[in-house]
Amino acid sequence: MKKAMNYVYGPIPSRRLGQSLGISPIPKKACNYACIYCMLGPTDKMTNTPQMFMPVSDILDEFDQVLASGIPFDAVTFAGDGEPTLYAGLKELIIELKKRTKKPIALITNGALLSDPEVYDTCMLADIVMPSVNGYDEASFKRINRPHGDIDFEQVTLALKKFSRQYPGLLWLELMLIKGINDSTENLLKYQDFLHQFYMDKLYINTPVRPPVESFAQMVTHEKMLEAMDILKGIGIEDAYENGYASEISDDLEAILNITQRHPMNQHEIEHFLKKRNNTNIENIFRLLRSHPKIKIVHYRGIDTYRIK
Template sequence: MSLGIDLSPAFKQCNFDCLYCELAPSATVSKQKESVSVDTIIQELTKHLHDKIDAITLTANGEPTLYPYLNELIDAIDKIKGNTATLILTNSATLVDNNVFHTLLKLDEVKLSLDAVSSEVFNKIDRPHESINIENIVQKVKEFSHLYKGKLYIEVLFVHGLNDTKEEIAKLNAALKEINAVRVDIGTIDRPPAYPVVGVSYKELHNIALMFDKELPIHIASRLHAEPNNSYHTKEEILNTLDKRPLTMEDINLLFDEKSKLNLQELLESNAVIVNRVGNLEFYIPKNNLKRKRIKPQEL
């Protein structure tokens, strides 16, 4: 069970504008323009933290390592977390910053994204801020993996026609062999993307997994084994959640109690929430969210 902390709750602040992002497209930034105080986060965390929480997950409506008080926040969390693990989900780009690099070493678990290692493919998929260079990122990921004492996970998200080629997979394979990770999660688009791109099939993911060296801890990411955590959500909370993370009915059955499902039904009846089909899955998203996500990228 994970308790997430959104380090950019007001709006998206990210140094990538990934084609597959479940958030709306936005201009990339190199630092946060608006931040929540550490005291505010700790106050909220104290209210909701309990002994059934397995991990406190630092994430964001964007990139969490852009949060300017990350080091201070982690120190504050460590004082109250007890045996609960701390985890961050990051796109890896800020590991080139020495302060961020050493701050992440403090965490119990780190999950780094690495969608491509060649500059051309990386720039097409992740659409990074102009200051970001993939060669530097890969080098820092390697260095971090050999210094880090916690559990390191690597995540690769495959987009059809971009990083699913034999050539790019071979380059990823070579890089991953030099990274000391406990698991490499490979997955694909399973939520409405920011731009008109598509994922690969499960069969294709399986074939991709077979292209990596056998000694690599490749894992095909799946939500099929998720445990239910049914709880109550107001209509406002449902809209906020769906705006940031579109959900399938499978997700809803795992997350919502019966009263929350009634709130969702009323939102559907009022047309505040609509159903959007992606592949063979149906996602519930705010109606306004659909409109703003139909922006065509400058180049694919």
């Protein structure tokens, strides 16, 4: 059995990126936002200052192991436990990764630090940048993202606007639609107006399909998603329940524990994952998970989601 890694995980099948090898260069919930829909739990490490949370070489060592093992992947994606641009080693890491792989490097970010010239330059190096845009004005921004006190909506917007004009890679914006919070037709028309200022390749429209940190941040209806796609000309992400998972760890229970450190899995995802691996005693794995001291089960919209405590 291969040992679990600390910073590199997957590859995880992604509708957008194929087999996506994940890198999480930050401790759990180090973030400059405390979004109401966050699936990672409360932001207990609120910070707006990039830090060298771990040496770049530690992450590269793990990446080199993956390369040496020959595991195929289609993209390298920065995401995971919090806001990746808060890792002060990100620029050096991307430069080093690009020496090692020709695969695209994608960065999932909230975009709040694009007004910092160092972070701006770092983002320019990635092949795909996926910033979130959830506020169309100061009030909606604060209500949904609950940013660090030093973050100013106008600054974030101006920086993203500039970035969208200069960035040579793929810019995929992502909007989180939340029932009763930002999904009225009036809200959608405000987003339409707001989003016009950015040059983007795609707009993805998401909704909280996994248990959010605030129980009032609920997913929108299918009809609402269709309305948003029509008004905003975006792509709806509604297949989250069907996403598969993969792991290089041979022990099934360990593999699930490793994946849930980054991505909570619901019961269907776990079952699908185990079936794919030809596990013949799926109920036993569920029994072990239910009694595991590290696992917390959250019941949301009729589905059990398993996440690390």
